Amino acid sequence: MTRTSRSMALASAGLLLLGVAACGDTRSEGSSGGGGGGQTNEEGQFVVDTSACPEDATTELAEGEPIRIGTSQPLSGPLAVAGAANVSGFNAYIEKVNADGGIDGHQLELVVKDDAFDAARAVTNAQAFVGEEAVFVNLSQIGTPQISATQPIYEQACVPQLWSITTGAAFADPEEHEWTINGIPPAPVEAKAIVDYIAEQVPNGTVAEIKGSDALAEDFGTALPALAEEAGLTVQEAQTIPAGSTNIDAQVSAAVAGEPDAIVLEALPNYAPGFLTGLARAGYDGLVVLNSSANAAGQWVTPSDPAGEGAVVPLFRKDPTDPRWADDPAVQEYLADMEAAGESQAAQFGNALDGYNFAVMMVQNLRDAVELEGGLTRANVMNAAWNMDMERPLMIKPQNVTSGPEDPYAVESGEMGAYSVETGGWESVGEWDYSGESAAIIGQG
Incomplete structure (x- = not known):
């Protein structure tokens, strides 16, 4: 991911593509939609294929008409x-x-709309968004199953599925799915940061995984062992949390019994407090590593104090409750904007900062689309997202750049943070930067 000068005179591509079936899509009747087939234009930018899209995908939004943004959230x-x-x-x-x-x-x-973190409900919401709700873009769908289930619906209607939240590696592939773009590092990239940190701290060490029974765990469980082996680490048998379980003491005990040098949690963040307190009760003194879904210290780690002391997590955005950022201008602006909107109670949650930050990126895409040939159209919003060059000061590494298939990953760098009970925040214990390397890492994992 490198910054390049960008001519934003993008044009629509015109390659024939295969259709993707979707139900309840009144916007795109008679059209097979956009499921892949974009190309790079003479200026070197990737542009989506609109040859099979409904006409309104390339129709400039009427003067004064609102921009409707659909979001399906749990x-x-x-x-x-x-x-x-x-x-x-x-x-x-x-x-x-x-x-x-x-x-x-x-x-x-x-x-x-509420999807309760359920793929079927996410599909119902997506059908409404491209149908009677007539949204211009979809923003930040959460979860690999939910995104997989709704992706064909947005492709059929040629509605941008912007800045999805998933560790799945398949959702930054403009050549196959040009209407969906991911907003966070895919699991193999984050797993690489974790593996490199462990290998630096305990060369040739052993690693145990405690995995959930969800897509996030599958994404990490697929990537981490191969990356660890490549780094000279030995991965022990993984301990899996049964679906729906709220107690993980058995998995923690089994992992500790193997006396690994590091234990990694590959599960949703609601498991982090039980993971940390369980390890503390067991007297485990090796490396404790969380995945980045638990990167909001006050939300997921502080409740287990003092058990979280020294736990490490890959960070890629600032934590609103971390004292390190108390005087940071971007964080102060965020907090002021949350208060002005009557959202100050939620401002402490890392997910609120995430939502704000994804909206920042979406708004930049919309503004860039206005300047493109054809103006503010859904196709141009997607073109802008695939050819993005912006600064987001709420990120650990503010530069966010995409360049189509060459580099479709907006976030590929950050730091490793170790939790401090004294401050209630993270202390930097190293940086990670895989800019432009994500595709190779995904292949390696």
């Missing part, structure tokens, strides 16, 4: 706190943009 179920916080962050930034006049005279309208 407002109930196991990730309800995270989903609600995401929406709070979306709301705060959207209100700020609207107060400043919107985008080229267009106000933003957020349409929120």
Whole structure:
């Protein structure tokens, strides 16, 4: 991921592509939609194929018409706190943009639906978004199963599925799925950061995995062992948390019994407190590593104090409760915007900062689309996302760049943070930067 000068005179590509079936899509009747086939134009930018899209995908939004943004979030179920916080962050930034006049005279309208972290409900929501809700973009769908299930619907309608939240490695592939782009590092990239850190601390050491029974765990469990072997580490038999289980003491005990040098949690963040307290009770004194879904210290680690002392996590964005960032201008602006929007209670949650930060990226895509040939169209929003060059100061490494198939990953760098009970935040214990290397890492994992 490197910054390059960009001519934004993008044009629509015109290659024939295969259709993808979808149900309930009133917007794209009679069309096979966009499921792959974009190309690089003369200026070197990737442009989506619109040859099989409905006409409105390339029709400029009418003057003064609102930009409707659909988001399907887990407002109930196991990730309800995270989903609600995401929406709070979306709301705060959207209100700020609207107060400043919107985008080229267009106000933003957020349409929120609950999917309870369930793929079937996410599909129902997506059908409504491309149908009667007529959204211009979809923002930050959470979860590999949910994104997989809804992706054909957005492709059929040629509606951008922007900045999805998944560790799946398959959701940054513009040559196959040009209408979906991922907003966080895929699991192999994050696993590489974890493996490199462990190998540096305990060369030729042993690693135990405690895995969930979900897509996140599968993504990490597929990637980490091969990367660890390549780094000279030995991976012990993984301990799997049964689906629906709320107690992981048995898995913790089994992992500790193997006396590994490091134990890695590959599960959703709601398991982090039990993981940390279980290891503390067992007297484990090796390396303790969380995945980045638990990177909000106050939300997922502090509740287990003092058990989380020294636990390490790959970080790629700032933590709003971390004292390190108390005087940081970007964090202060975020907190002020959350308060102005009446969302100050949610501002402490890392997911709220995530939602705000994804909205920042989406708004930049919309503004860039305005400047492209053809103006503010759904196709141009997607073109802008695949050819992005911006700074997000709430990120550990602010530079966010994409360049189509050559480098479709917006986030490929950050730092390793170790939790401090004294500060209630993270202390940097190293950096990781795989800019431009993600595709190779995914192949390696």
